[in-house]
Amino acid sequence: MKSISSNNPKDKLIFALDAAGYEEALSWIDLLSGHVGMFKIGKELFTSVGPKIIEIIKQRERRVFLDLKFHDIPNTVARAAEAAVALNVDIFNVHAAGGSRMMRETVDAVAACAGRRGIKSPVVLAVTVLTSLNNSDLLEIGFEKTTDELVMHLAKMAHLAGVTGVVASPRDIAAIRSACGKDFVIVTPGIRSTDEPVKDDQKRTLSAFEAIRAGADYVVVGRPIRNAPDPIAACCRIIDEITSGLASREST
DSSP states (O other): OOOOOOSOGGGGEEEEOOOSSHHHHHHHHHHHBTTBSEEEEOHHHHHHHOTHHHHHHHHTTOEEEEEEEEOSOHHHHHHHHHHHHHTTOSEEEEEGGGOHHHHHHHHHHHHHHHHHHTSOOOEEEEEOSOTTOOHHHHHHHTOOSOHHHHHHHHHHHHHHTTOOEEEOOGGGHHHHHHHHOTTSEEEEOOBOOTTSOOOSSOOSOBOHHHHHHHTOSEEEEOHHHHTSSSHHHHHHHHHHHHHHHHHHHHHO
């Protein structure tokens, strides 16, 4: 497995590279390289640009989180996971809702593929409940569980399936950490600044300070950096929050 753990607060900041195309993405990579620990590539950018954006980031010796949230029959997801290994990404994710068998076969396929290539396996994360969803949304979809209940159910299932960790709302960190242990990786999206109100589609959010203090290993930040008048200054503020969160966590 690739080592992504670090005591450097900067390394715990993942920038959501939600650019519309290659040139825009490249400008953000050049601007923020050295100021964030990892770049997250989602569906919009990957569909627009393809694997070459991963190659560009890797040429700059930066880390990549491939955020495509694989969710399909077990064999299809396992083959997609092998393709992610071949791209040399550091993290990729699947939907925990795909089930235990899908996750187990994916973990096994990743380990086997990495072994054949003589490289370390990427970290495999399971997505629990999207941070854009709340209890009302789950009820509309047909789930009887609350967000808290469903997150815990899926996180435990992922842990038992051998997945490295989860993507989960910062509000779910403490419960997941208690149930799945200190080595279970928790990556939290939906991070917002402590001094800015939420004005977008994220419904279950916290600040970077609060998330790290609660036990998150990594925080994903997009719009608060991308929309800031000074993105570098925004990165610095968030890294300061991460630093304070780590200090607060260690003192308790």
